[in-house]
Amino acid sequence: MLENLRRIVLDVLKPHEPNIVEMAQEVAKMNGVEGVNITLYEIDHHVENAKVTVEGNGLAYQELKDLIEKNGAAIHSIDEVAAGHSLIEDVVTHQD
Numbered sequence: 001m002l003e004n005l006r007r008i009v010l011d012v013l014k015p016h017e018p019n020i021v022e023m024a025q026e027v028a029k030m031n032g033v034e035g036v037n038i039t040l041y042e043i044d045h046h047v048e049n050a051k052v053t054v055e056g057n058g059l060a061y062q063e064l065k066d067l068i069e070k071n072g073a074a075i076h077s078i079d080e081v082a083a084g085h086s087l088i089e090d091v092v093t094h095q096d
Contacts (some may be wrong), residue, residue, distance in 0.1 A: 005059040009080035010052045014073035030057040
């Protein structure tokens with residue numbers, strides 16, 4: 001199944017190994033990936049919480065999920081998804 005996903009932002013709980021450099025390099029090798037950012041926002045003795053942002057054309061969510069799980073990590077939540085022909089950035093409104 002061809003997916004038209006262009007951006008996926010995930011909240012991931014991961015072990016210390018592989019580190020975020022190694023994990024980013026693996027994600028970057030996936031088909032359709034143009035860029036990946038991984039930011040740690042919490043670290044404890046056994047695990048790290050990370051924000052994983054992946055952008056590209058035709059990203060395959062299931063393939064990304066499988067790669068993350070293969071590395072001993074778990075997806076806590078899908079925080080943002082963008083699909084279609086172009087990316088639309090959030091607009092600040094009065095509610096924000």
